[in-house]
Amino acid sequence: METLWFNLMDQGFADKNFRFIELDLDMVVKRKIKKIKSSKKISQLFERLQLKPSFAEQNNTLSLGDKYTIASCDLSDLSQFRQVIDEHKINPKLPTFFYAECVLSYINADQVDDLMGFINQNFNLAFVFDYEMYNPSDRFGQMMVKNFDQRGCPLVGIYKYQEIRHQHERYSKNGFKNTEVYTMKDV
Numbered sequence: 263m264e265t266l267w268f269n270l271m272d273q274g275f276a277d278k279n280f281r282f283i284e285l286d287l288d289m290v291v292k293r294k295i296k297k298i299k300s301s302k303k304i305s306q307l308f309e310r311l312q313l314k315p316s317f318a319e320q321n322n323t324l325s326l327g328d329k330y331t332i333a334s335c336d337l338s339d340l341s342q343f344r345q346v347i348d349e350h351k352i353n354p355k356l357p358t359f360f361y362a363e364c365v366l367s368y369i370n371a372d373q374v375d376d377l378m379g380f381i382n383q384n385f386n387l388a389f390v391f392d393y394e395m396y397n398p399s400d401r402f403g404q405m406m407v408k409n410f411d412q413r414g415c416p417l418v419g420i421y422k423y424q425e426i427r428h429q430h431e432r433y434s435k436n437g438f439k440n441t442e443v444y445t446m447k448d449v
């Protein structure tokens with residue numbers, strides 16, 4: 263499960279002025295909230311930061327004041343994303359950093375296009391950082407695709423933008439002015 267926010271807090275970013283909102287599928291959010299509630303390490307972190315978690319069991323949300331929220335959202339359904347923005351009063355006028363790590367490859371690429379188009383049109387200043395698998399066609403990619411298929415989580419979103427140059431296209435087509443793409447080797 264994604265641990266970025268907890269690591270940032272642990273590493274001394276707690277006094278920085280930003281709001282962190284994590285979205286995932288309902289089933290995963292449920293499991294994660296359960297883990298957060300039962301983890302001694304996390305409750306010690308909350309104590310240290312003087313944060314009191316509040317749970318809204320009904321719509322499967324956990325919040326820590328204005329600092330952190332985890333909520334359910336199927337990102338393939340734009341209406342759910344819009345609803346989350348409204349419900350959690352996300353202000354599209356503020357600079358917003360969208361971060362996805364190995365998520366978009368599991369979603370149909372047309373639906374990701376809709377999502378990126380929406381972000382671009384509705385947020386005044388949006389940065390998107392995305393880390394994904396690419397190139398399903400070479401020998402390595404074929405094996406990777408097969409492995410994910412066999413595990414029951416097929417990479418349905420990998421085919422529309424297969425190569426590095428297509429990643430630029432994906433974002434520029436959806437209105438983003440600057441795109442940079444690196445392979446892990448470049449990094």
Ligand SMILES: C[S@@+](CC[C@H](N)C(=O)[O-])C[C@H]1O[C@@H](n2cnc3c(N)ncnc32)[C@H](O)[C@@H]1O
Pocket residue numbers: 263264265285286287290335336337338362363364365368369
């Ligand atoms: C490989 S995990 C990576 C998650 C995280 N970056 C981490 O380090 O643990 C893929 C994540 O994407 C989520 N996911 C897949 N399809 C999704 C969708 N349609 N909407 C929201 N989240 C989705 C999965 O539930 C899972 O948590």
